[in-house]
Amino acid sequence: MPVKNRKPVQRDGFRSGLETTNARVLNDAGVEFEYEKHKLFYIVPARVASYKPDFVLASGIILETKGLFDAEDRQHHILLKQQYPDLDIRFVFSRSASTLTSVFKKSPDGGKTRREDPVTYARWCETHGFKFADKVPPKAWLLEAHEEGRWVAIRRAEGKPQL
Incomplete structure (x- = not known):
């Protein structure tokens, strides 16, 4: 299922200019990194909803x-x-x-x-x-x-x- 409200991947492989800039900074500094390789799961807290019958x-x-x-x-x-x-x-x-x-x-x-x-x-x-x-x-x-x-x-x- 596609992720909603996500920018498409640009030609350089990143989704935004800010990501591109930061990847460049990390590369220039010799820092190893992985980009969008991991998926972390979490539970969205439940909420109490209400309903008024007609x-x-x-x-x-x-x-x-x-x-x-x-x-x-x-x-x-x-x-x-x-x-x-x-x-x-x-x-x-x-x-x-x-x-x-x-x-x-x-x-x-x-x-x-x-x-x-x-x-x-x-x-x-x-x-x-x-x-x-x-x-x-x-x-x-x-x-x-x-x-x-x-x-x-x-x-x-x-x-x-x-x-």
Whole structure:
């Protein structure tokens, strides 16, 4: 995977004039060095993120309405489900048949071919265990009884975790 925001290597093998100057200084001083040969790993510290549900019903059901369902939204809902599996988050999409992946893909000859099975909002929900509806929530969702377990999950998720 290419490194983002990196300057391309110049003709002299360095990425900037400053690197070129310093390499020249090191060479002129007879100092041995290696340039961009090593890769050092580190952990980016975790951060606490927050989310405000669109609607929380008296039953404890969380309704999240989505027109556009982008990668960031999907990721935070996966994290919420992993960390709080008892939350009952349900989606109401403007169109659950919208695709997350491009309907067309490049073929080896450079043309475009239609994907046999593009991933839709609906399929994403089914894959990740979320209930969903189009336009408005089903009446059955609105008539579901209060469940204390849902509220316990909401209260647990409202507590800010320590890193």
